[in-house]
Amino acid sequence: MPKQQRVYELAQELEINKQELVSKINELDLGFSVNNYMTVLNPPEIDSIKAALGGTKTEAPKKKATKSSKKKSSKKAEAPVEDKVEAAPAAPVVRRRRKTATEEDEATEESTETEVEVVRPTVRRRRKVETADEVEESAEEPAIEAEQPEEVEEAEAVEEPAAEEPVAEEPVAEEVAVEEAAEEEAEVSQEVSEPVEEVEEAAAAAPAEEEPAKEAPAPEEKAAEEPAEEAKSEAGEKVAETVETPAAPVAPPIRRPPPRSPKGGAKVLGRISESVLKDRLAAENKDFTPGPSRRPSAGGGTRSSSSRRRGRTKRVVEGSDLYGPKSRRSRRGGSRGRSRGRAKKTQKTEITQAAEHKRVIRIEDVISVGDLAHSMGIKAAQVAMKLIESGMMATVNTTLDFETAALIADEFDYTVENVAFDIANFYDTTPDEEESMERRAPVVTVMGHVDHGKTSLLDAVRASSVTSGEAGGITQHIGAYMVETSAGMVTFLDTPGHEAFTALRARGAKATDIVVLVVAADDGVMPQTVEAINHARAAEVPIIVAINKIDKPGANPDRVKTALTEYNLIPEEWGGSTLFVEVSALEKLNIDGLLEAISLQAELQELKARADRDAQGIVIEAELDIGRGPVATVLVQRGTLNRGDILVSGRYYGRVRTMHNDRAQTIDKAGPSQPVEITGLSGIPEAGEPFFVVTEERDAKRITENVADQRRKEVMASRAKESAGSLEDLSAMIARGEMKTLKIILKGDVQGSVEAIKEAFGKLGNDEVRTKIIHTGVGGITENDVNLAASSDAGAVIVGFNVRPDNRAAEVAEKYGVQILTHSIIYDAIEQVRGILEGLLSPIVQEKVLGHAEVRETFSAPKIGTIAGVYVTDGIVRRNAKARLLRGERVIYESTVGSLRRFKDDAKEVKTGFECGLSIENYNDIKVGDVVEVFELEEVKATFD
Numbered sequence: 001m002p003k004q005q006r007v008y009e010l011a012q013e014l015e016i017n018k019q020e021l022v023s024k025i026n027e028l029d030l031g032f033s034v035n036n037y038m039t040v041l042n043p044p045e046i047d048s049i050k051a052a053l054g055g056t057k058t059e060a061p062k063k064k065a066t067k068s069s070k071k072k073s074s075k076k077a078e079a080p081v082e083d084k085v086e087a088a089p090a091a092p093v094v095r096r097r098r099k100t101a102t103e104e105d106e107a108t109e110e111s112t113e114t115e116v117e118v119v120r121p122t123v124r125r126r127r128k129v130e131t132a133d134e135v136e137e138s139a140e141e142p143a144i145e146a147e148q149p150e151e152v153e154e155a156e157a158v159e160e161p162a163a164e165e166p167v168a169e170e171p172v173a174e175e176v177a178v179e180e181a182a183e184e185e186a187e188v189s190q191e192v193s194e195p196v197e198e199v200e201e202a203a204a205a206a207p208a209e210e211e212p213a214k215e216a217p218a219p220e221e222k223a224a225e226e227p228a229e230e231a232k233s234e235a236g237e238k239v240a241e242t243v244e245t246p247a248a249p250v251a252p253p254i255r256r257p258p259p260r261s262p263k264g265g266a267k268v269l270g271r272i273s274e275s276v277l278k279d280r281l282a283a284e285n286k287d288f289t290p291g292p293s294r295r296p297s298a299g300g301g302t303r304s305s306s307s308r309r310r311g312r313t314k315r316v317v318e319g320s321d322l323y324g325p326k327s328r329r330s331r332r333g334g335s336r337g338r339s340r341g342r343a344k345k346t347q348k349t350e351i352t353q354a355a356e357h358k359r360v361i362r363i364e365d366v367i368s369v370g371d372l373a374h375s376m377g378i379k380a381a382q383v384a385m386k387l388i389e390s391g392m393m394a395t396v397n398t399t400l401d402f403e404t405a406a407l408i409a410d411e412f413d414y415t416v417e418n419v420a421f422d423i424a425n426f427y428d429t430t431p432d433e434e435e436s437m438e439r440r441a442p443v444v445t446v447m448g449h450v451d452h453g454k455t456s457l458l459d460a461v462r463a464s465s466v467t468s469g470e471a472g473g474i475t476q477h478i479g480a481y482m483v484e485t486s487a488g489m490v491t492f493l494d495t496p497g498h499e500a501f502t503a504l505r506a507r508g509a510k511a512t513d514i515v516v517l518v519v520a521a522d523d524g525v526m527p528q529t530v531e532a533i534n535h536a537r538a539a540e541v542p543i544i545v546a547i548n549k550i551d552k553p554g555a556n557p558d559r560v561k562t563a564l565t566e567y568n569l570i571p572e573e574w575g576g577s578t579l580f581v582e583v584s585a586l587e588k589l590n591i592d593g594l595l596e597a598i599s600l601q602a603e604l605q606e607l608k609a610r611a612d613r614d615a616q617g618i619v620i621e622a623e624l625d626i627g628r629g630p631v632a633t634v635l636v637q638r639g640t641l642n643r644g645d646i647l648v649s650g651r652y653y654g655r656v657r658t659m660h661n662d663r664a665q666t667i668d669k670a671g672p673s674q675p676v677e678i679t680g681l682s683g684i685p686e687a688g689e690p691f692f693v694v695t696e697e698r699d700a701k702r703i704t705e706n707v708a709d710q711r712r713k714e715v716m717a718s719r720a721k722e723s724a725g726s727l728e729d730l731s732a733m734i735a736r737g738e739m740k741t742l743k744i745i746l747k748g749d750v751q752g753s754v755e756a757i758k759e760a761f762g763k764l765g766n767d768e769v770r771t772k773i774i775h776t777g778v779g780g781i782t783e784n785d786v787n788l789a790a791s792s793d794a795g796a797v798i799v800g801f802n803v804r805p806d807n808r809a810a811e812v813a814e815k816y817g818v819q820i821l822t823h824s825i826i827y828d829a830i831e832q833v834r835g836i837l838e839g840l841l842s843p844i845v846q847e848k849v850l851g852h853a854e855v856r857e858t859f860s861a862p863k864i865g866t867i868a869g870v871y872v873t874d875g876i877v878r879r880n881a882k883a884r885l886l887r888g889e890r891v892i893y894e895s896t897v898g899s900l901r902r903f904k905d906d907a908k909e910v911k912t913g914f915e916c917g918l919s920i921e922n923y924n925d926i927k928v929g930d931v932v933e934v935f936e937l938e939e940v941k942a943t944f945d
């Protein structure tokens with residue numbers, strides 16, 4: 001001490017159950033919460049937990065004793081299960097009861113575990129928990145399995161009773177998987193426990209909610225520890241079976257004395273008669289499938305803890321949105337693991353109607369058919385069938401986008417929720433209450449054709465500002481500034497030019513309230529004027545037309561007005577609704593008139609914002625200042641930005657260290673429509689990137705990390721799509737000279753075949769193209785492989801020999817456009833790669849002679865030059881075909897056939913035996929006796945042979 005501890009370590013120290021400790025920490029409202037028992041606690045947190053849990057320790061010795069004895073018996077039971085389960089005699093239920101009933105004085109959570117064991121064998125559950133723990137600590141990465149989705153399906157269908165598949169086989173090593181498993185366990189436990197209570201009540205047992213296995217008689221525990229392990233295991237299995245198979249013989253229930261305990265959350269132990277249980281479930285309109293390989297409940301409070309955790313997922317930063325992809329992967333892995341475990345445990349599928357709240361499937365943009373089916377607890381084939389019925393060919397690996405997944409899920413009465421990380425979810429888009437808002441300055445952007453006077457007009461406006469002459473009011477360029485007019489403040493974005501405007505708009509940010517369209521009176525409506533109109537229209541921003549340069553002699557404002565009517569910009573005096581102002585930026589004529597028009601327009605728009613809230617806004621521009629680090633000009637759009645606020649913008653965040661207004665004055669706060677220059681960000685955000693303020697720095701960190709991750713993937717995706725969209729694209733790349741090597745990631749089922757294929761690939765190719773193995777490995781194709789392929793400079797293909805991509809890898813490959821080639825015959829793999837390489841070879845250009853023509857006479861034509869009167873001796877002569885002039889054996893000139901005529905008519909081609917006149921493009925020195933050889937070039941696919 002003092003040192004950090006994980007929750008489970010503290011639980012060990014406090015001698016309480018780790019899940020229970022998680023629940024308690026979150027219940028105690030200590031000012032922090034924990035996600036799961038792997039969460040790291042700081043010394044102060046540890047102290048406050050210990051202080052708050054002072055009373056808990058008193059229970060510890062009992063618990064420990066119970067737990068250890070339970071573990072002991074549980075462990076004893078484990079070993080034989082796998083080998084002897086089939087040989088064991090069936091008498092199970094009683095034995096199970098005995099074992100579980102031994103848990104005298106067991107604390108809340110322990111008793112709930114026991115209760116689960118009533119209906120499902122303890123052995124497996126205990127093992128899963130323990131194994132998961134162990135794996136969690138030891139394994140960094142789940143074992144890669146050459147997992148074929150079909151196998152999963154098969155497994156679901158087989159559903160053999162198989163306690164022998166240890167959960168540790170599954171890649172559940174990661175924390176989140178375990179956590180999720182725990183959550184689900186809790187739910188199962190709760191569901192299962194309800195009937196138990198009922199049974200107990202029926203058996204005249206009183207306060208079912210109250211007490212763990214207090215009444216469990218000691219002899220039963222002994223019985224549980226008897227050497228007849230196999231019988232016990234068998235018992236567990238049998239319990240499971242009898243519960244779901246109505247025809248199975250049912251052992252008579254053993255009634256127990258009503259349990260008593262002052263502690264809440266514990267459940268009464270009692271043996272459940274299958275028929276009673278079934279009746280109970282039937283009464284509740286539920287079905288019961290004992291399959292889920294869920295761990296025993298970690299305590300009476302676990303359900304609430306689980307829901308608390310869910311509740312937290314809705315929090316900005318605790319949500320699943322913020323979990324890294326790694327966690328998500330492990331979650332998936334975990335869920336697959338459970339699926340398989342469940343499949344092997346049950347004899348046959350029973351359709352379990354999920355509770356309403358569980359009928360929501362959360363996906364991140366996409367989901368595979370297999371995963372979707374799994375989430376709905378149905379066979380992938382059913383989902384595939386639905387898709388095929390709707391006209392979409394699908395396999396278990398087909399990736400569905402959110403819309404399709406939602407449609408299909410709806411067919412099965414499920415809802416799909418897209419929980420993909422989207423920073424836009426963090427922007428508060430709910431409008432503030434009308435009464436909380438106050439008038440704000442309009443934000444104006446000046447646009448127009450080049451040289452029509454945008455900059456001059458902005459300068460003139462700035463100079464006209466009431467405050468411009470103030471001492472200390474040295475204007476500095478911060479990309480935006482506020483001008484005080486007689487009608488109030490106006491904010492000008494000093495980003496003339498369409499690019500800046502569109503850059504802001506491209507990010508969905510609407511920074512501008514009014515566009516001032518500058519049109520030079522002497523030049524009129526020009527292409528960029530029209531572009532500006534279109535941009536403003538697209539952004540639904542009203543336009544004020546400033547007809548500039550009216551001081552110029554050739555100025556013709558009416559011509560401009562007339563021209564603009566074509567674009568539906570009609571001045572008021574002509575019956576329209578557009579404000580037109582005639583100005584001279586140079587002479588500073590009527591600048592007030594322009595500002596007045598702006599104020600009038602702003603009034604019409606009733607621009608309001610709430611000031612007393614966290615700031616939100618947009619980055620106008622940002623750059624790196626050598627001395628100050630990243631400097632950003634931001635426009636506050638709602639709320640007030642304070643110095644010291646934690647600001648998040650795209651990938652970057654930081655505490656606002658300094659804040660200056662457009663006159664370089666240090667300020668502490670900035671309200672709506674105010675542009676300020678800030679420092680303190682971790683990087684340079686892009687112009688147009690929205691920003692918002694968060695309270696916790698760690699929230700900012702997590703959000704920006706996710707944004708960075710997401711943007712990286714987007715870049716990778718677009719790059720991969722461009723570069724590795726298809727094999728044809730790869731060929732196109734080589735044609736463009738962009739790739740000379742075919743990068744390959746090679747995965748195989750065994751090292752031997754990987755080595756053999758690697759060697760064979762190495763021999764393919766020639767001087768021009770070759771393979772380059774950038775990664776090899778034994779095992780299934782994983783998301784990492786796909787990421788590697790996608791991030792490879794020129795894209796890479798993945799070759800899988802006797803292995804397939806897991807669902808996640810397939811999804812990501814689809815997303816990034818990474819090619820995955822799977823084979824089970826080495827020869828085929830080699831041939832395909834050879835084919836790709838050959839496709840990458842530059843085609844061979846061959847010459848094909850079309851024919852010859854002998855020059856019989858020559859004459860010259862005005863415009864054309866020398867015309868040769870020729871006789872086609874063989875083949876054909878074609879207009880525009882390539883031609884070379886031969887004099888004897890010498891090639892005199894190479895060009896194309898220009899004009900081609902027979903008598904007075906133009907001809908396309910002339911055949912053997914005919915005469916015609918032709919010219920050779922750019923060559924006149926044709927002589928009688930020369931031969932014109934006509935030919936064309938054709939491309940032939942190159943091969944290595």
Ligand SMILES: Nc1nc2c(ncn2[C@@H]2O[C@H](COP(=O)(O)OP(=O)(O)OP(=O)(O)O)[C@@H](O)[C@H]2O)c(=O)[nH]1
Pocket residue numbers: 448449450451452453454455456457496548549550551552583584585586587
């Ligand atoms: N006579 C006259 N000349 C003007 C007026 N406004 C601008 N000019 C001149 O027009 C030219 C272009 O003005 P700018 O303000 O640079 O025009 P701009 O639209 O900002 O140009 P770009 O930034 O290149 O798109 C300059 O030489 C200005 O002096 C005006 O009202 N009257």
